[in-house]
Each structure stands twice: as C-alpha cells, then as structure tokens.
Amino acid sequence: MIPQSHLLVLSLVLLTIGVVGVLVRRNVIIILMSIELILNAANLNFVAFSRQWGDLTGQIWGVFNITIAAAEVAVGLAIVIALFRNRETVNVDEMNLMKW
Amino acid sequence: MNWGLMVFYFFAALATVGGVMMITRRNAVHSAVYLVLTFVAIAGIYVQLGAEFLFAVQVLVYAGGILVLFLFVIMLVNLEEPRRFSGGRMRLAASGIMTLVLFGILASSFARSAPARAVAAIAPAAEGNLQAVGASLYVDYVLPFELVSVLLLVAMIGAIVLGRPRA
Numbered sequence: 001m002i003p004q005s006h007l008l009v010l011s012l013v014l015l016t017i018g019v020v021g022v023l024v025r026r027n028v029i030i031i032l033m034s035i036e037l038i039l040n041a042a043n044l045n046f047v048a049f050s051r052q053w054g055d056l057t058g059q060i061w062g063v064f065n066i067t068i069a070a071a072e073v074a075v076g077l078a079i080v081i082a083l084f085r086n087r088e089t090v091n092v093d094e095m096n097l098m099k100w
Numbered sequence: 101m102n103w104g105l106m107v108f109y110f111f112a113a114l115a116t117v118g119g120v121m122m123i124t125r126r127n128a129v130h131s132a133v134y135l136v137l138t139f140v141a142i143a144g145i146y147v148q149l150g151a152e153f154l155f156a157v158q159v160l161v162y163a164g165g166i167l168v169l170f171l172f173v174i175m176l177v178n179l180e181e182p183r184r185f186s187g188g189r190m191r192l193a194a195s196g197i198m199t200l201v202l203f204g205i206l207a208s209s210f211a212r213s214a215p216a217r218a219v220a221a222i223a224p225a226a227e228g229n230l231q232a233v234g235a236s237l238y239v240d241y242v243l244p245f246e247l248v249s250v251l252l253l254v255a256m257i258g259a260i261v262l263g264r265p266r267a
Contacts, residue, residue, distance in 0.1 A: 001104065001105075002104065002105060002108045002148060002149070005210065008210050009210070010115065010116070012203060012206050012207060013119075014119055014142075017122075017123060018119070019199050019202065020196065020199045021119075021122065023191075024123075024195050025123060025185065026185065029128055029170065029173060029174055030122075030131050032170070033122060033131060034122070036162075036166065037119055037138065040138070040162075043142075043154075044142060047145075047149050048149065050149075050151065051149045051151075056236050059151045059153065059229075060233065062151070062154050063153070063157055063233070063237070064241075066154075066161050066162065068248065069166065070252070071252050074169065074256065075258050075259050077173045077259070078258065078260075078262035080177065081176065081262075081263050082262050084177045085266070
C-alpha cells in the first residue's frame with residue numbers, strides 16, 4: 001500500500017519541476033510541455049485522493065482534466081504556429097510587442 | 101519486501117528524472133521524449149492506485165495524441181536555440197529560489213494537515229474499474245461530459261482557424 005504522503009510529495013515535486021520549466025525556458029514549445037507536466041501533477045493528486053476516499057470522483061475529474069489539456073494543447077500549438085509564421089521565432093523573449 | 105512500494109518508487113524516480121531532463125534539454129525533440137517517459141511513469145502509478153481507465157486514457161491521449169502533436173509542431177518550427185535559458189543567471193537563481201519557497205509552503209501545509217484517515221481501499225467494483233467509471237460518467241457527470249465534448253469541438257475549430265495560412 002502506497003502511503004498517501006508519498007503520492008502528494010511526488011505530485012508536488014512534479015509541479016515544482018513544471019513551474020521551473022515555465023519560468024526559465026525560452027522556447028515556447030518547452031514552456032507548453034512544462035504546463036502539461038503541471039497538469040499531470042494535478043491529475044496525480046486527484047487520483048491519489050480518489051484512492052484515499054474510495055470515491056471515483058477523482059478519477060472522473062482526472063479524465064476531464066486530460067481532455068481539457070488536450071484541447072488546450074491543440075489551441076496553444078496552433079497559436080505557436082501562427083506566431084512562428086509571423087515572427088520566424090519561438091523565442092519567448094522576442095515576443096514583446098505588448099511591452100511598454 | 102513491499103514490492104508495491106518498490107515499484108512505486110521506481111515509477112516515481114522515472115517520472116522525476118523525466119521531468120528534470122525535459123526542462124533542461126537543448127533539443128526540443130529530446131524534451132518531448134523525456135516528457136513521454138514522465139507520462140508513461142505516471143500512467144504506471146495510476147495502475148497501482150487502481151485507476152485502470154485513467155491509465156489507458158493517459159497513455160492514449162497524452163503519450164499517443166498530445167506528444168505526437170508536440171513533435172509535429174517541433175519539427176515544423178525546427179530552430180536550434182543557442183541559449184536555453186531566458187534572462188541569464190539571476191533569473192535562473194531567482195526562479196529556483198521562488199520555486200523552492202513554493203515547494204516549502206505546500207510541503208509544510210501537507211505536513212501540518214490532519215493525518216490521512218485510514219485508506220479505504222477501493223473495493224474493486226464487481227464489474228471492474230472501466231464499467232464503474234463509465235456508469236459514473238454517464239449518470240452523475242453527464243453534464244460536464246457533454247460540455248467537455250463541446251469544448252473539444254470548439255478547440256478543434258479554433259485550432260484550424262488559427263493555424264490556417266493567411267489568405
């Protein structure tokens with residue numbers, strides 16, 4: 001039997017790794033991948049509590065989470081492609097048209 | 101020898117290593133491959149927790165759909181970045197410190213929370229996890245289910261419109 005705290009700590013570690021990835025990388029696609037890692041960490045949390053409470057609700061919301069992540073990735077990557085077509089770069093530092 | 105715990109540690113180590121390697125690679129394709137490793141390791145943990153339907157959905161949708169999408173776009177946008185990290189050492193150090201603070205805050209709240217009540221082992225439903233999830237999805241959660249399908253339709257239309265070449 002896996003202790004609940006182990007699962008929560010793992011989900012926390014994955015969340016922090018994803019957050020660091022979003023903060024420091026320049027490539028927009030890798031930032032999107034780090035966001036997927038954060039979503040996975042949240043999913044792990046859902047399933048861990050679903051097991052603890054013996055309730056299927058956590059797994060159902062895990063399914064919805066995965067679905068929403070798929071939709072978000074589709075739209076995000078379409079934006080990246082449109083951006084690349086206009087600016088010839090996927091470097092986040094160079095996308096600063098809205099900066100004052 | 102608690103084999104279940106050993107297997108969990110193995111999957112957890114794989115997931116963590118995959119995550120760390122994913123955010124530090126210079127080549128985006130390598131990052132995508134390490135992300136697949138993380139996804140599959142997490143799917144393994146789902147099996148251990150009795151969420152077999154979620155294991156299948158994770159492998160199919162994440163490793164089989166989302167990662168393929170990422171790889172397509174990476175290959176369309178194939179640029180070698182000379183510098184990986186944005187902003188230099190100060191930003192790297194500041195991000196690391198702030199993330200450690202976030203980790204500390206969340207971990208301390210875990211430690212201070214009430215001890216988890218005795219884990220009620222999910223009695224494997226008589227017909228299995230898939231049937232139980234399906235029944236719950238179509239009876240209790242039919243509204244979010246329908247809304248999510250509309251969301252997928254909207255996302256598909258949006259992605260096509262955004263990705264179209266300018267006329």
